[in-house]
Amino acid sequence: MSNQPTHHMTPEQFRQYGKQVVDWVADYYEQIESLPVLSKVAPGDIRRQLPISPPKHGESFDQLLHDMDAIILQGVTHWQSPNFFAFFPANTSGPAILGDLLSSALGVQGMLWATSPACTELETHVLDWLVGMLGLPDKFLSSSSGGGVIQDTASSATLCAMLAARERATGYASNQQGISSKLVAYTSTQAHSSLEKAAMIAGIGLDNLRLIELDENYAMRPELLRSQIEKDKRDGKVPFFACGTVGTTSSNAMDPLPAIAEICREHGLWFHVDAAMSGTSALCPEFRHFQDGVEHADSYCFNPHKWMFTNFDCDCFYVADRAALIKTLSILPEYLKNQATESGAVLDYRDWQIPLGRRFRSLKLWFVIRHYGVEGLQFHVRQHVAIAQSFAQWVRDDERFEVVAPVPLNLVCFRYRGTDDENQKVMDRLNQSGDLYLTHTRLRDRFVLRFCVGQTNTELHHVEQAWRRIQQEALKLQADAK
Numbered sequence: 001m002s003n004q005p006t007h008h009m010t011p012e013q014f015r016q017y018g019k020q021v022v023d024w025v026a027d028y029y030e031q032i033e034s035l036p037v038l039s040k041v042a043p044g045d046i047r048r049q050l051p052i053s054p055p056k057h058g059e060s061f062d063q064l065l066h067d068m069d070a071i072i073l074q075g076v077t078h079w080q081s082p083n084f085f086a087f088f089p090a091n092t093s094g095p096a097i098l099g100d101l102l103s104s105a106l107g108v109q110g111m112l113w114a115t116s117p118a119c120t121e122l123e124t125h126v127l128d129w130l131v132g133m134l135g136l137p138d139k140f141l142s143s144s145s146g147g148g149v150i151q152d153t154a155s156s157a158t159l160c161a162m163l164a165a166r167e168r169a170t171g172y173a174s175n176q177q178g179i180s181s182k183l184v185a186y187t188s189t190q191a192h193s194s195l196e197k198a199a200m201i202a203g204i205g206l207d208n209l210r211l212i213e214l215d216e217n218y219a220m221r222p223e224l225l226r227s228q229i230e231k232d233k234r235d236g237k238v239p240f241f242a243c244g245t246v247g248t249t250s251s252n253a254m255d256p257l258p259a260i261a262e263i264c265r266e267h268g269l270w271f272h273v274d275a276a277m278s279g280t281s282a283l284c285p286e287f288r289h290f291q292d293g294v295e296h297a298d299s300y301c302f303n304p305h306k307w308m309f310t311n312f313d314c315d316c317f318y319v320a321d322r323a324a325l326i327k328t329l330s331i332l333p334e335y336l337k338n339q340a341t342e343s344g345a346v347l348d349y350r351d352w353q354i355p356l357g358r359r360f361r362s363l364k365l366w367f368v369i370r371h372y373g374v375e376g377l378q379f380h381v382r383q384h385v386a387i388a389q390s391f392a393q394w395v396r397d398d399e400r401f402e403v404v405a406p407v408p409l410n411l412v413c414f415r416y417r418g419t420d421d422e423n424q425k426v427m428d429r430l431n432q433s434g435d436l437y438l439t440h441t442r443l444r445d446r447f448v449l450r451f452c453v454g455q456t457n458t459e460l461h462h463v464e465q466a467w468r469r470i471q472q473e474a475l476k477l478q479a480d481a482k
């Protein structure tokens with residue numbers, strides 16, 4: 001044994017500090033409602049409080065926790081506050097946090113089945129569970145030709161889908177030869193910006209991503225998709241990929257999946273469905289109709305890290321034909337060769353994603369599903385939707401406001417019946433107050449407030465209080481105008 005001093009944290013110290021950290025987390029959640037939701041710091045405020053150079057000698061753990069409170073918390077926007085109504089949620093929960101802690105503790109790298117069989121097999125199993133839980137088609141099960149995999153984000157899932165579609169459309173030649181400029185992809189003008197990013201990265205080019213116009217509900221108009229594909233074909237282009245969205249980011253619009261699927265089938269396009277936030281609603285049978293048509297999809301993704309109480313990052317990505325995805329993304333250098341892979345009896349998820357390495361993300365998802373049970377998850381999703389619907393009704397009942405888009409689930413797009421500047425003022429004042437946090441979008445070229453109910457601990461009384469605050473700001477605007 002060497003007599004060299006070690007700088008590591010001993011298991012005994014870990015036990016002690018770990019308890020302190022768990023207490024810190026529990027205290028944080030107990031007091032979170034008293035904290036301003038949107039951080040109030042100015043650019044540079046946090047860095048100014050940090051030493052210019054790293055410590056030469058290790059510091060005490062107490063000092064680290066002290067600085068979490070003294071420095072870091074000021075610069076945190078509290079996404080887990082029940083008064084967070086901005087963007088789409090990125091919610092979490094006790095079982096998710098603890099599952100993630102165990103994943104960190106094991107620290108396995110699940111690039112191959114052989115590098116930690118449980119990492120692969122639990123992921124396959126939980127993703128198969130979710131097929132049933134969301135009413136997805138059997139072709140997405142690992143026991144069929146397809147299967148599911150956890151990606152970091154919906155952006156990565158969409159990119160993988162587009163790459164596989166590109167390869168399929170070129171007879172798996174474009175990985176080798178590069179791509180022609182003839183390939184054309186389609187989505188709606190309201191699709192998430194990750195579609196544009198995927199087209200940029202996959203070498204398709206933004207000029208070859210067609211953004212199809214909308215109906216009065218901000219959903220893609222399938223007849224325009226059809227005519228655009230026909231025109232592109234006449235012009236010698238090769239349509240290869242279309243994406244429909246279940247719950248667009250701006251206004252939660254639902255694209256008509258069955259009609260898009262039919263057009264994709266007729267013209268041989270890969271059909272991807274992006275249900276990043278709203279996919280979670282399919283846990284409840286009464287909301288599954290928004291996904292009708294998914295049975296015709298080549299690929300599908302949704303984010304438990306948005307609305308299913310599972311901390312970032314966790315996107316579930318399904319394909320109907322896993323061979324197409326694997327053929328697109330597989331490279332097997334000598335140093336990764338192993339008997340299990342060669343036997344063909346295992347899945348190696350490195351072939352289903354962009355990076356090689358991967359964390360044990362299924363642990364947190366498994367903990368969430370087992371802690372809540374299907375009924376528990378359904379209960380909370382239903383509650384969020386019911387609260388959002390109540391909020392929409394209060395807005396409709398107040399003649400100073402209007403709801404400006406359909407409210408299928410948990411997002412309400414609304415505005416004060418005034419100018420864009422007045423709406424901006426309402427939002428800025430509310431956010432600066434720290435009482436709640438909401439964000440905006442533009443619909444029909446008007447500034448629109450977005451109010452999304454999806455944080456784990458949001459209850460009716462939080463939303464009632466938020467509505468009172470919004471009404472107070474309206475009163476102030478009326479007073480300003482006098």
Ligand code: PLP
Nearest residue numbers: 088153154155192248249274276
């Ligand atoms: N798709 C939709 C419909 C979204 O709303 C979002 C994010 O809000 C994304 C994709 C991108 O999500 P991610 O951060 O997982 O890439």
